[in-house]
Amino acid sequence: MNTKTIIEAIGYVGSALVLVSFLMASVVKLRIVNSVGSVIFTIYAFIIHSYPTAIMNLCLVMINIYYLVKLSNTNVEYDFVKLNKEDSLLKYIVDCYKDDIMKCFPGINMDFSEANVGYAVCHKGTPTGILLGSLNDGLLEIMLDYSTPEYRDFSIGKYLMSKLPEEGVKSLVYRGSDVNHKAYLSKLGFVQKGGYYEKVL
Structure with a gap:
């Protein structure tokens, strides 16, 4: 397996995780999986020197982390x-x-x-x-x-x-x-x- 194939595989994995995350009913799981996919896709974007894509995905990670922290600090009343x-x-x-x-x-x-x-x-x-x-x-x-x-x-x-x-x-x-x-x-x-x-x- 050559380097180009490995790099493309990283991009596909990141994209797949981001897409799969939107199929999840649980908001917490959605944000966790989406964050993992965005991190992987950020790495891919830096490797191929697509800096706008990298910045966008980094922003998505930060947004997800913000809401995950907010959700963890919220007591749901039943x-x-x-x-x-x-x-x-x-x-x-x-x-x-x-x-x-x-x-x-x-x-x-x-x-x-x-x-x-x-x-x-x-x-x-x-x-x-x-x-x-x-x-x-x-x-x-x-x-x-x-x-x-x-x-x-x-x-x-x-x-x-x-x-x-x-x-x-x-x-x-x-x-x-x-x-x-x-x-x-x-x-x-x-x-x-x-x-x-x-x-x-």
Whole structure:
């Protein structure tokens, strides 16, 4: 592989990351990936002596860093809403995000008729997540713990965990698919025990 090919590859990688970033629903992930792509493209621009392109991409990196810092210093305020399985809000959320729920939890049973507790997390009136399960003697068997793509940054889960003790929940068990869920479960302190995960509050 000659030098020219390597230089062109750097440019293509930078461009690809910038483009891919705009496909991301999460604003935080978008800005992080966009920044990485812009840094790589800046390097490419300097190598080929395209200084206007380099300056533009450096500015993009600085703008992204500014907003990432701003987002990290902003406390998002959530509202905790109790639901039941007949609640219209619950049905609305599940229907709206059915495809994404099935993608996040491969093989999930979308029949939640056995759930006896449900909670929604909202931000400024917008539903951002739901938790459904069966609560018996302080043990909550999780059937669904879902966050919408825009708010999938662990903050909703942490907020829920802080509210559940007030609802009589002492521990939680999750037996569903962890294919796309391992990082979330680990971040919230769930411990893997054989074929399921458990968290004691």
